[in-house]
Amino acid sequence: MILKIEELHKQLESIKIDSEEALENYRQQYLSKKGEIQALLADFKDVPKEDKPKVGQLVNVLKKRAQEIYNELKAELGNNNNEDEVAFDLTRPVEFSHIGARHPISMVRKEIIDIFNRIGFVISEGPEVEDDFHIFTALNFPKEHPARDMQDTFFIEKDPDIALRTHTSSVQARIMESQKPPIRTISPGRVFRNEAISARAHCIFHQVEGLYVDKDVSFADLKQTLLYFAKEMFGEETKIRLRPSYFPFTEPSAEVDVSCNICGGKGCNVCKYTGWLEILGCGMVDPNVLDNCGIDSNEYTGFAFGMGVERIAMLKYQVKDLRYFFENDKRFLDQFTGAY
Numbered sequence: 089m090i091l092k093i094e095e096l097h098k099q100l101e102s103i104k105i106d107s108e109e110a111l112e113n114y115r116q117q118y119l120s121k122k123g124e125i126q127a128l129l130a131d132f133k134d135v136p137k138e139d140k141p142k143v144g145q146l147v148n149v150l151k152k153r154a155q156e157i158y159n160e161l162k163a164e165l166g167n168n169n170n171e172d173e174v175a176f177d178l179t180r181p182v183e184f185s186h187i188g189a190r191h192p193i194s195m196v197r198k199e200i201i202d203i204f205n206r207i208g209f210v211i212s213e214g215p216e217v218e219d220d221f222h223i224f225t226a227l228n229f230p231k232e233h234p235a236r237d238m239q240d241t242f243f244i245e246k247d248p249d250i251a252l253r254t255h256t257s258s259v260q261a262r263i264m265e266s267q268k269p270p271i272r273t274i275s276p277g278r279v280f281r282n283e284a285i286s287a288r289a290h291c292i293f294h295q296v297e298g299l300y301v302d303k304d305v306s307f308a309d310l311k312q313t314l315l316y317f318a319k320e321m322f323g324e325e326t327k328i329r330l331r332p333s334y335f336p337f338t339e340p341s342a343e344v345d346v347s348c349n350i351c352g353g354k355g356c357n358v359c360k361y362t363g364w365l366e367i368l369g370c371g372m373v374d375p376n377v378l379d380n381c382g383i384d385s386n387e388y389t390g391f392a393f394g395m396g397v398e399r400i401a402m403l404k405y406q407v408k409d410l411r412y413f414f415e416n417d418k419r420f421l422d423q424f425t426g427a428y
């Protein structure tokens with residue numbers, strides 16, 4: 089029996105384990121009720137009485153050791169499976185962390201602002217939740233005038249005087265109320281319209297509004313400013329054309345097209361074979377608007393313009409569907425990484 093105990097000690101000390109399965113086999117072979125150590129106890133009854141204390145003690149030591157080894161093997165196996173516990177491998181190549189990029193709308197917005205900053209326009213901003221006066225009345229939309237329906241407005245339920253601004257032209261009104269000419273400002277911001285969402289329209293989008301008020305500001309100044317903008321934005325060879333239009337807050341008013349930057353004006357499916365792409369609305373600030381905002385229309389004149397940032401971004405990057413800008417699909421956004 090003593091020999092058997094010694095033999096088992098030897099076996100235990102040389103055991104190697106590399107899997108959960110092997111560990112379980114070990115447990116069954118040595119520690120379970122049907123295991124070899126338990127089997128020794130079955131033979132214990134045949135040990136001469138005088139040897140029993142000594143042999144009993146040896147079996148106990150063996151049993152304890154078998155359990156210790158089991159615990160050690162188990163801990164070792166657990167460690168190998170747990171990567172956190174492994175020492176750092178300082179030679180491992182670094183994993184690139186993806187730091188993200190600006191949204192294309194933010195990039196184009198910044199580009200528009202930078203272009204106007206360079207010729208002395210400063211940024212001003214106004215509230216998105218705005219009152220009727222600044223969205224409509226000050227801008228020469230008379231009450232009940234059908235021109236108010238040009239833009240489908242989200243009103244605040246509790247107060248029909250308050251709405252989500254439908255255009256950044258509301259900032260014009262606020263600036264003119266609070267500043268004295270000369271005023272040269274650019275107002276970027278979010279606007280809201282109650283429109284069905286489609287490839288060409290969304291209920292939230294971004295505009296940049298421009299305003300220049302001073303003595304003797306002329307339509308020629310407006311035209312030259314917009315030509316400068318178009319060349320900076322779409323390339324030196326870009327041309328512009330102005331088409332007569334109507335806005336309540338400008339007189340005369342115009343819509344501005346740029347020569348198609350894709351076909352160079354020859355005609356393609358992006359410009360619908362016209363050679364031109366519409367980019368903004370503009371005009372000379374209506375004298376009523378100046379007066380409504382406390383600026384003497386006998387002394388001052390001004391021009392204003394407003395453009396949609398999504399529209400410019402769609403033309404610049406040839407994005408065919410406006411909804412891409414709002415879906416935040418990483419595959420779409422990743423294409424603009426490093427574009428500006």
Ligand code: DAH
Nearest residue numbers: 255257369370371392393394
């Ligand atoms: N507010 C107009 C719109 O949202 C855009 C616009 C047109 C702004 C002419 C202007 C302007 O300042 O002069 O459609």
